[in-house]
Amino acid sequence: MSYVLFPGRHHLLTRFQADYLRQLAVDGVTVVWAVTSANHENTKRNPVPYHRREAAIERLSALSGLRSLVVPIFDTAPTDAFADVTLKSIAVATGIELTPDNTLLACSTPKVADLYRRLGFPVALVESDPGLRTTPERPWDVLLRLANGDETWRKLAHPATVDVFERYRLVDTIRTVVNDPVVGDEGGLTATRDYRTYAEAFADAAGRKWKAVKQYVQPGRIVDIGCGAGSLLELADREPALRESDLIGVEVARHLFQECVHKKAQGVFRNANVYFYQRNVLGGAIFADRSVDTTLTFALTHEIWSYGRQRESLLKFARRIFEHTAPGGVWINSDVCGPADRRRQVVLTLATDDGVTPAEPRSDLDSLTSDAVKAYLSGLSTRAKLEQFAKDFAFGCDFEVVGDGAVRIELGAAMDFLTRKDYVDNWLSETKEQFCGLSFAEWTELLVEAGFELDATSAPSRNNWIIENRIAPVASLSEVSGGSLDWPDTHLLTVARRPRNG
Known part of the structure; x- marks a missing residue:
């Protein structure tokens, strides 16, 4: 026997393992x-980047006298x-063939061990070894001790891990990521979103969005929170007036963050001072107080409202942006918004002849493939879609x-239904989000409460x-009393400034 193959994520190494x-x-x-999931980091399942995991393994090997090879295995x-x-x-x-x-x-994971047994490999079960007198704690359980603030993790972890975690300040990072109330296990807001179509849609709209806001952008440190695949920063990168500025993208979704990093590696950006971070702003401060001149958020705040605690989370987010904004700096936000009188009762009349109308909505969409969900929804009448x-x-x-075809409903x-009914590609994600949580007037109150002054150009649209x-082709609004009703606002643009003496 020349080799011991030890597969695993290896975020934390234990004394028992050594x-x-x-x-x-x-x-x-x-x-x-x-080292599996080597291309993942900053997610609940994979909070530690590969290069830090590799550093701890090499240090453990040196301290324990082990001859080791460390190989990254990308997620599949x-x-x-x-x-x-x-x-x-x-x-x-x-170049080594393991046979x-x-x-x-x-390996202590039964399903993984069985895959190798089928290939004929002999197996040592590590923490699951039946010959052990006591059952040792698994590395992930020790990491959860760390995440929960239990300092006994230090006694169970190998000194190599403790050293790397302390030198690179990973303890607080791991606690923040693992305990994040918003972000899922794989580093996204939702597991059902098709990020390819999401990124394509945002890229298609980037030119229009940049044209609408670029006049308000202040040079200096420019941060795009929820930057997607970096499309807006690509346009900012082409602006001569911003050539001396730092362009910083912050994205929580792993899929989109990795695309940003790929673009930078491929030389898409001419400005040398372009940086990307995979972070959830609600999880803690990213930038020092009073250090950012312009913050951009596009189609983001409704997600913070939806996946967080509605107004409480949104106010927390606004205050955090206020804190990192330099005096005289600006936060430019473009997103959906609710009608001015969103609680008002109206009559909504919907087409019934543009698809089928089942007797009742389905309750099993989450068990279907995305293609099956799309096919089912695409075949429904608009009235049936409301039921679903x-x-x-x-x-x-x-x-x-x-x-x-007519219902009495809050405006x-x-x-929320009418602006979402055609999102059949991402239905299970979109129905977890609320577009009409706040009206423009309620947005104004929130921004003032956070400390901002609202520029006169801010407005609903x-x-x-x-x-x-x-x-309009499939729906109409009317008063409960019978009079016709015009379509309300659907979006907003706010230009919020931190006072120069604030």
């Missing part, structure tokens, strides 16, 4: 650390061929049937293209 491996790797045997979709993929990745990276004849697998929306919408959509709920092409 002792166990020393017993296996005798007489010059090499431990091959296959779930597959029964995972063992084969790992072995091939190791062969490509090192059942020359390698012992060390009311079933799936996380914020409630109560209505009373008052006629053929805000009506607009209506997306007439959406009204004319998506909504």
Whole structure:
């Protein structure tokens, strides 16, 4: 036996692991650390970047006298061929062919161990070894001790991990990421979003959005929070007046952040001072107080409202931006908003002849493939879509049937449905978000409460293209008393400034 293959995420190394491996790797045997999810970081499942994990493994090896090879294994979709993929990745990276004849697998995860057993590899079960007198704590459980503020993690973790975590200030980072109330396990707001279509839609609209706000952008330190795939910063990068500015993108979704990093590596940006961070702003301050001249947020604040604690989270976010804004600096926000009188009862009449109308909405959409969900929704009549929306919408959509295709409903709920009914590609994500949580007047109150002064150019608006092409052909609004009702505001642009003496 020449090798011990030790696959795992290896975010935290334990004293037990070091002792166990020393017993296996005798007489010059090499431990091959296959570090899985190596391309993931700053997520609940993978809070530590690969290069820090590698540093701790190398330090443990030096302290324990182990001969080690560390190989990154990029994340893949779930597959029964995972063992084969790992072995091939190791062969490509090192030139070493690990086989059942020359390698012992060390792994405590039964499903993973079984994949290697099928290939003929002998297995040592590490923490699950039946020959142990006591059951040792697994590395992830020790990391959760750290995340929960339990300092006993230091006694269970190997000194190599403790050293790397302390030198690179990872303890607070891990606690913030693992305990994040908004971001999911894989570094996104929702597991059901198709980030490819999301990024494409944002890129298509970036030129229009930049044209609308660039006159308000102040040179200096410019931060785009929720930067998506960096489309807006690409346009800022081309502005001669901003050539001396720092352009900083902050994105919480791992898929989009990785695209930003890829663009920078490919030379898309001419400005050398372009930086990207994968962070959730609600999780803690990113920038020093009074250090940012311009903050940009596009189609972001409704997500903070929806996935957080509504107004409480949004006010916290606004205050955090106020804190990092330099005196005289500006926060430019473009997003959806609710009607001025969103609680008002109205009659919404919807088409019934543009699709099928099942007897009742489905309750199993989350068990279907995205293509199946799209196909089902695309075949519904607009009236039937309202029934399905009311079933799936996380914020409630109560209505009373008052006629053929007509319902009595709050204006805000009506607009939440009408502005979302065509999002069949991301229905399960979109129905978790509320567009009409705040009216423009309520937004104004929140910004003033956070300390900002609102520029006179701030205003609500209506997306007439959406009204004319998506909504009006299949829907109409009227007063409960019977009079016709015009379509309300759907969006807002706020230019909020921190007072120069504030």
